[in-house]
Amino acid sequence: MKKTLLSLAAAAAVMSFGTMAAEAKVKACFIYVGPIGDFGWSYQHHQGALEAQKQLGEDNVELAYLESVPEGADAERALERFARSGCNIIFTTSFGYMDATNKVAGKFPDVKFEHATGYKREHPNVSTYNSKFHEGRYVQGVIAAKMSKAGVAGYIASFPIPEVVLGINAFMLGAQSVNPDFKLKVVWANTWFDPGKEADAAKALIDQGADIITQHTDSTAAMQVAAERGVKAFGQASDMIKFGPDTQLTSIVDNWGPYYAKRIKAVMDGNWEQSDVWGGMADGHVVMAPYTNMPDDVKKAAEDTQAKITGGFSPFTGPINKQDGTEWLKAGEVADNGVLLGLNFYVKGVDDKLPQ
Amino acid sequence: MGVIEAILLTIATAATPLLIAAIGELVVERSGVLNLGVEGMMIMGAVTGFGVALLTGSPWLGMLGGIVVGALFSLLFGFLTLTLVTNQVATGLALTLLGLGLSGMLGESFVGQPGIRLPNLHIPVLSDLPFVGGLIFGQDPIFYVSIALTAGVAWFLFYTHAGLTLRSVGDNHASAHALGINVIGIRYLAVMFGGACAGLAGAYLSVVYTPQWVENMTAGRGWIALALVVFASWRPWRVLAGAYLFGAVTIGQLHAQALGLGIPSQLLSSLPYLATVVVLVLISQNKRLTMVNTPASLGRPFVPDR
Numbered sequence: 001m002k003k004t005l006l007s008l009a010a011a012a013a014v015m016s017f018g019t020m021a022a023e024a025k026v027k028a029c030f031i032y033v034g035p036i037g038d039f040g041w042s043y044q045h046h047q048g049a050l051e052a053q054k055q056l057g058e059d060n061v062e063l064a065y066l067e068s069v070p071e072g073a074d075a076e077r078a079l080e081r082f083a084r085s086g087c088n089i090i091f092t093t094s095f096g097y098m099d100a101t102n103k104v105a106g107k108f109p110d111v112k113f114e115h116a117t118g119y120k121r122e123h124p125n126v127s128t129y130n131s132k133f134h135e136g137r138y139v140q141g142v143i144a145a146k147m148s149k150a151g152v153a154g155y156i157a158s159f160p161i162p163e164v165v166l167g168i169n170a171f172m173l174g175a176q177s178v179n180p181d182f183k184l185k186v187v188w189a190n191t192w193f194d195p196g197k198e199a200d201a202a203k204a205l206i207d208q209g210a211d212i213i214t215q216h217t218d219s220t221a222a223m224q225v226a227a228e229r230g231v232k233a234f235g236q237a238s239d240m241i242k243f244g245p246d247t248q249l250t251s252i253v254d255n256w257g258p259y260y261a262k263r264i265k266a267v268m269d270g271n272w273e274q275s276d277v278w279g280g281m282a283d284g285h286v287v288m289a290p291y292t293n294m295p296d297d298v299k300k301a302a303e304d305t306q307a308k309i310t311g312g313f314s315p316f317t318g319p320i321n322k323q324d325g326t327e328w329l330k331a332g333e334v335a336d337n338g339v340l341l342g343l344n345f346y347v348k349g350v351d352d353k354l355p356q
Numbered sequence: 357m358g359v360i361e362a363i364l365l366t367i368a369t370a371a372t373p374l375l376i377a378a379i380g381e382l383v384v385e386r387s388g389v390l391n392l393g394v395e396g397m398m399i400m401g402a403v404t405g406f407g408v409a410l411l412t413g414s415p416w417l418g419m420l421g422g423i424v425v426g427a428l429f430s431l432l433f434g435f436l437t438l439t440l441v442t443n444q445v446a447t448g449l450a451l452t453l454l455g456l457g458l459s460g461m462l463g464e465s466f467v468g469q470p471g472i473r474l475p476n477l478h479i480p481v482l483s484d485l486p487f488v489g490g491l492i493f494g495q496d497p498i499f500y501v502s503i504a505l506t507a508g509v510a511w512f513l514f515y516t517h518a519g520l521t522l523r524s525v526g527d528n529h530a531s532a533h534a535l536g537i538n539v540i541g542i543r544y545l546a547v548m549f550g551g552a553c554a555g556l557a558g559a560y561l562s563v564v565y566t567p568q569w570v571e572n573m574t575a576g577r578g579w580i581a582l583a584l585v586v587f588a589s590w591r592p593w594r595v596l597a598g599a600y601l602f603g604a605v606t607i608g609q610l611h612a613q614a615l616g617l618g619i620p621s622q623l624l625s626s627l628p629y630l631a632t633v634v635v636l637v638l639i640s641q642n643k644r645l646t647m648v649n650t651p652a653s654l655g656r657p658f659v660p661d662r
């Protein structure tokens with residue numbers, strides 16, 4: 001009898017301990033638009049998730065993720081499933097999840113939602129976050145203008161949305177700060193991910209005289225073409241140095257880990273609050289891969305530019321004219337975030353007609 | 357290297373995987389089987405080609421691996437549709453989905469690793485000739501394989517007895533069966549040939565076109581290959597013309613953009629598809645020609661009566 005009581009007590013102790021541990025453990029869930037094997041956008045988000053878990057401890061954070069979730073009705077279903085399955089915080093990592101995120105957040109007020117690159121926060125449990133990748137593109141522009149012999153760079157763009165236009169403009173402004181006559185050719189691939197097409201776009205740009213290639217699409221194909229043709233290139237989203245050991249100048253690395261760790265920690269501590277974060281180089285969201293394959297003076301110029309931006313300089317500081325020559329920003333005037341997030345025109349000097 | 361030469365070389369690279377996959381599917385459809393799993397077989401070929409090349413260090417073994425796995429993977433389709441007589445459309449779609457998922461799983465450790473590229477042909481003197489040197493004597497070996505494959509299939513289908521037998525199976529399987537032809541056996545072989553071609557086309561993507569592995573890297577090329585077969589009204593040389601037309605419009609629009617001509621890029625991007633639709637419409641004007649070339653038993657299941 002005594003033995004039974006003891007074991008009962010022991011069992012009860014184990015049980016209560018078990019539930020306590022389960023309560024303290026935060027379940028963080030991620031929805032990705034592409035496969036985590038894309039070595040680009042979704043890959044970097046997943047790396048961030050893993051890093052956050054590592055930082056906070058596997059005993060404290062449980063991860064769950066769904067990859068290749070189409071934007072639209074499917075996303076809503078996936079989100080609801082996640083919310084019901086005990087997720088405490090859900091990260092929706094693509095622009096197109098915006099409406100689904102807000103809709104499901106309304107139904108599950110106790111679950112925290114974090115939506116990447118969007119702007120709608122219709123419920124108090126929805127936050128938005130994004131990174132100022134264009135800061136990195138400004139640095140790339142500086143490097144490109146210093147490294148290019150032809151004075152022409154090629155830009156492989158995905159879709160004409162503000163974020164991409166912002167990147168093209170920042171690159172151009174960086175290049176113009178070194179060489180006011182710098183030329184930029186833009187090719188719209190109209191896809192985020194198609195290695196073959198990205199490679200073809202890179203070939204077209206190089207065949208037409210560009211000797212620096214940069215991209216706002218996700219695969220490493222353009223880097224490989226640049227390596228084959230003997231021109232220099234910038235990586236995208238992740239460090240692509242392996243694909244162009246003698247080619248990559250630097251790469252903008254999406255570094256989501258610190259933000260994810262911070263937000264999951266906030267849920268653990270019970271002090272999560274709605275926020276809208278647009279972090280840049282100064283916050284560690286945008287990291288530049290090592291500056292390689294360039295002379296020391298160019299490296300110095302790149303590092304100085306990076307330091308300037310980290311110190312608070314905005315690439316969009318006037319005087320800046322629009323493509324048609326009309327004035328956009330007066331000398332010393334800085335474009336505010338709202339304007340940048342909705343940017344739909346080119347700055348002067350871009351050799352392309354922006355698709356509307 | 358002049359711009360024109362460069363453009364032509366780029367077009368050849370873009371057209372080659374489409375041509376190879378489409379020629380394979382053409383043979384399958386000529387035997388009366390509709391395999392919508394081209395994309396799935398291609399991606400399996402791509403992951404195998406990349407993996408074998410990386411692990412063995414030989415891009416040639418990679419290509420071979422792609423061919424073998426493509427053929428084996430198509431055998432699954434063959435078993436389901438020919439032996440178990442499942443619905444060909446549904447099974448083909450399932451094959452594509454399975455291939456996309458399975459390849460992602462198999463290739464997980466290959467992500468982010470640069471691959472090994474199959475080197476271009478180089479014949480001393482000939483390859484260095486101006487203009488024609490690079491185009492005729494300096495391309496990747498698979499380019500020549502694709503042309504030879506087209507010629508071989510055209511000859512086989514229309515100038516050999518075996519080819520006639522295969523076409524008869526595709527046109528009227530009941531009559532062919534009554535004549536004592538092994539309908540199921542021939543279809544198995546055709547399906548495997550299609551799988552091998554799709555596998556080779558996939559390996560071409562991951563070993564020649566863009567030597568890397570990423571999930572979903574075929575990006576719909578299997579579907580374009582399927583469309584090309586119809587576009588070409590089941591004639592091999594027209595498949596070649598279609599693949600090169602598609603490649604030319606794709607590459608041409610990229611160059612038009614880089615030139616800064618100011619034509620909306622969305623319109624330019626849709627041009628290859630628009631061109632395909634226009635040609636399809638033109639071809640279907642001639643009803644008799646279409647009737648003659650369409651395999652009459654296409655997609656119809658065959659169960660031999662006992």
